[in-house]
Amino acid sequence: MSHTAHIPSHRKPRRSASKLAVRAGVAGGVLSTLAMAGTASASPAAEPATETTLEMPVLNMDLGSQVSSAVIKAADNTRAQALVGELNAQEETARTGAAAEAKLAKADAQAKADAEKKATDEAKRQADADRANRGDGRTQLASAKGSSAGSSASDDDSGVRAPATGSAAAIINFARNQVGKAYVLGGTGPSSFDCSGLVQAAFRQANISLPRMSQDQSSEGTSVSLSNLQPGDVLYWGSRGNAYHVAIYSGGGKFIGAQNSGTGIVERSLSYDPPTGAVRIL
The missing domain is CATH 3.90.1720.10 (endopeptidase domain like (from Nostoc punctiforme))
Structure with missing residues (x-):
């Protein structure tokens, strides 16, 4: 047996490749951070960074209520538009009916005026005929007065017939x-x-x-x-x-x-x- 058989080895264990990669990445990150910090401190003209706080909108998660409300509102608008359209149609019908009634009334008035004019013309014609006939009648009456007094159809000397x-x-x-x-x-x-x-x-x-x-x-x-x-x-x-x-x-x-x-x-x-x-x- 060798005199070194029980002496532990002083050789360091071999590191795995993955651990070496992690350590290399960490070291690289630290060095990059230090480099950026140094650059920032070395620039005296750079303005200090201003911290900006952004407000995030509060989201209403009750989307079902919002959708229902929007649907109801759209339905109400549709009904309102339909009602307006119906009222407009009724107004147009009323205007059309009024125009037709006015046209009929005008036609009736014209017909009455024509009838009255015709009646007036006829009355005038008859009046003219009457005046002409009166002249003939006067001539005939004058002849009757000169007829024989002994005639049974003539007036007596006083001009009055017997009862x-x-x-x-x-x-x-x-x-x-x-x-x-x-x-x-x-x-x-x-x-x-x-x-x-x-x-x-x-x-x-x-x-x-x-x-x-x-x-x-x-x-x-x-x-x-x-x-x-x-x-x-x-x-x-x-x-x-x-x-x-x-x-x-x-x-x-x-x-x-x-x-x-x-x-x-x-x-x-x-x-x-x-x-x-x-x-x-x-």
Whole structure:
């Protein structure tokens, strides 16, 4: 046995490669730090570093509530926009309806104006025809006054006929009892009459049935000259079969008729409104 057999070896153990790498890295880091510190201290013109503190926003982690609120708000906005759109549509409909009503009202007003103008023109035409007929009537009356006094159809020297008798008297008496009553278009009595309504009612007193309208009444009986009138004859204005007014000859150069709403039922001289012609029904 050797005398060195129990003496431990003084040889240092071999370091592993990993430990050497760690130590080398640490040493390198320390040296780098010292170098940077030295550089900083060696620069007298460098300003001292200012420490800045940044505030981090506080995050609201209740994302579910935020999303729900946003959805509700969006739904409310949508409903509000829909309501505004509906109101706008209603306003537009109202404006359109008002415009249509105004257009119809204008058309109705124009139609009424046209009808009134037509009625006015017709009334003027009839008035012109009446004035022309009055001239003819005056000529015929003048001729009647110059006729023979002995004729049974002429007036006597006083210009007054003998009182009517029989059916003519019944007709004339009824018509004369209506004098002063109102003229109403379409009236047939007892409180008001129009022209043909009065003639029809008067002849009914003699049990004679006449048509209702003046045109038809002027077609009844036989035509007679205005110079050959007898009490009870029906006078007409216009043309026979197309008369627009009728009355009853009451004798003495007078007639009884429902003239218009202004005069009512009156007894007037033929010269007041000379008729166009006459028919004899009795």
